[in-house]
Amino acid sequence: xxxxxxxxxRVICKxxxxxxxxxxxxxxxxxxxxxxxxxxxxxxxxxxxxxxxSKATYEQGVEKDKFLINHASLTLSTLxxxxxxxxxxxxxxxxxxKTAAGDQPQHFGDGTRLSxx
Amino acid sequence: xxxxTQSQPEMSVQEAETxxxxxxxxxxxxxxxxxxxxxxxxxxxxxxxxxxxxxQQNATENRFSVNFQKAAKSFSLKISDSQLGDAAMxxxxxxxxxxxxxxxxxxxxTVRA
Numbered sequence: 001x002x003x004x005x006x007x008x009x010r011v012i013c014k015x016x017x018x019x020x021x022x023x024x025x026x027x028x029x030x031x032x033x034x035x036x037x038x039x040x041x042x043x044x045x046x047x048x049x050x051x052x053x054s055k056a057t058y059e060q061g062v063e064k065d066k067f068l069i070n071h072a073s074l075t076l077s078t079l080x081x082x083x084x085x086x087x088x089x090x091x092x093x094x095x096x097x098k099t100a101a102g103d104q105p106q107h108f109g110d111g112t113r114l115s116x117x
Numbered sequence: 118x119x120x121x122t123q124s125q126p127e128m129s130v131q132e133a134e135t136x137x138x139x140x141x142x143x144x145x146x147x148x149x150x151x152x153x154x155x156x157x158x159x160x161x162x163x164x165x166x167x168x169x170x171x172x173q174q175n176a177t178e179n180r181f182s183v184n185f186q187k188a189a190k191s192f193s194l195k196i197s198d199s200q201l202g203d204a205a206m207x208x209x210x211x212x213x214x215x216x217x218x219x220x221x222x223x224x225x226x227t228v229r230a
Contacts, residue, residue: 038160043221044162104216106218110160
């Protein structure tokens with residue numbers, strides 16, 4: 001149980017385009033989803049926390065107009081990278097928790113490798 | 118702010134041997150949660166083990182066990198009988214009741230055949 005699906009797994013696009021990444025909890029309802037960014041051989045950097053039906057909470061230094069997050073249902077959150085540029089190229093990972101409690105582990109998607117040409 | 122420190126960027130272990138990964142953290146809280154996650158080359162994050170701070174007993178999951186020293190704010194992971202499939206990057210993580218994870222920098226484990 002507790003499977004999180006992330007799509008697409010890889011995307012390559014031209015500079016200036018917008019890219020949408022989906023994160024779905026397949027067998028549970030996720031009250032909270034998280035979006036991370038990871039550079040090669042580095043740790044995960046939390047970008048934002050997404051709660052169903054409310055606005056996402058962004059971490060300091062993350063541009064909310066650049067990284068649009070929508071959490072329209074208890075099983076789906078989307079991250080849209082708007083007007084993407086080469087510096088946005090990275091590995092993006094989502095995670096989800098069943099309840100908003102500290103003891104609940106986060107279940108991760110398989111990640112999306114984004115390459116902007 | 119909570120910080121998590123993994124002081125070993127890389128560790129190498131012979132197959133079937135034991136390796137211990139260190140992790141220290143800084144917090145002023147008394148109740149919190151600690152996790153070890155594994156990220157193999159596929160880059161999927163896999164939960165290895167978790168520990169609740171109010172429990173004195175060290176958590177164990179098959180070949181994986183932790184040494185939780187609350188006073189020292191230390192949370193090391195021991196991998197026994199190492200297997201080739203254990204090769205991965207391992208992240209220590211801290212979680213308070215705001216349910217956000219603070220990750221360490223990670224330790225890359227290489228298993229020698």
